[in-house]
Amino acid sequence: MKxxxxxxxxxxxxxxxxxCAxxxxxxxxxxxxxxFKPVVSGFDPHAPDDSDPARLARALGRPEAWAEVSPRRYRAPLAPNLAARLxxxxxxMDDLVADCRDWLSTRDVELALIEGAxxxxxxxxxxxxxLDLMAALGLxxxxxAGSYLGTASHLLTALEVVRARGLTIAAIVVSENLDAPDLDQTLALLRAFEQQAPILSAPRAATWDADALVDTLLA
Structure with missing residues (x-):
């Protein structure tokens, strides 16, 4: 299993x-x-179809499985700890790590994704x-990353702290922001500074084809 x-x-x-792509x-x-998205905030129980868990469940081909995808769901659009407190x-953290490990131990699939918040x-x-959850799981x-002005600083900072915890970057995907600088220019800029991990782009079009990403991750 990957x-x-x-x-x-x-x-x-x-x-x-x-x-989802x-x-x-x-x-x-x-x-x-x-x-699996172990915790989600900003979840409206009266409109679950608009939520991230529902989108992931649809991508799995099991639209009814959103509660299974995200077992810890909170209404307030805040950091999970603050939303939970309300x-x-x-x-x-021990509970979140245990949730993820238990979930992974019961999967028998070729590709499993855990999405953070x-x-x-x-x-x-x-x-x-x-990052503490990521480090505990070691995946x-x-x-x-985004394609907005300033994304280079945010991406390079994230790479530094993630690698400092001993984690491997499998790939980087630059998700296109509307009203952002030219996507190809942004990709070229980022590739000049990051040459260890492959960098791919994700246009915001709903029909984006992620075949190249599958090839990269499963190679």
């Missing part, structure tokens, strides 16, 4: 957009896939960040 952690250099950059492309090849809950250094609990990282 298991990856999908992380972002920031919030709302397109992690789920990339994950990757899952769909893998399924189109006949590969078995699974996805509902009388306390998130603990927010950016690499976004708080997950009162004492730990997304190769699929790092998603």
């Amino acid at each position: 298991a990856l952690f999908v992380a972002g250099t920031g919030t709302d950059l397109g992690k789920t957009h990339v994950a 990757l899952l769909a492309a893998a399924r189109s090849r006949g590969l078995t896939v699974e996805a 509902e009388g809950d306390t998130l603990r 927010g950016g690499v250094m976004s708080p997950m609990t009162d004492e730990a960040t997304n 190769p990282v699929l790092l998603v």
Whole structure:
């Protein structure tokens, strides 16, 4: 099984957009896939179809499975620890790590994705960040960045801290932002500074084909 952690250099950059495209492309090849987002905030229980868990479930071909994809769901669009506190809950890193490990141990698929919440250094609990969860799991990282002005600094900073924790970058995907600098120029700039991991692009078009990403990750 190929298991990856999908992380972002920031919030709302397109992690789920990339994950869903990757899952769909893998399924189109006949590969078995699974996805897990251990915690999600900003979840509206009255409109679950608009949520990240629902999008991932649809990409899996099991639209009814959104609750299984994200077992810890909170309403407030805040950092998970703050959103949980508003509902009388306390998130603990040991619990999140256990959730992910238990989930991984019961998967029998060719590609499994665990998607974080927010950016690499976004708080997950009162004492730990997304990076702490990533380090505890030790999975190769699929790092998603934006194409906005300033993304080079954010991406290079994220690469430094992720690698400092001993994690491997499997690939980098630059998810296109609207009203951003030319995407090809941004890719060229980033490739000049990062030459270890492959850098691919993810246009915002709904019909984006992630075949090249599948090839890169499963090579």
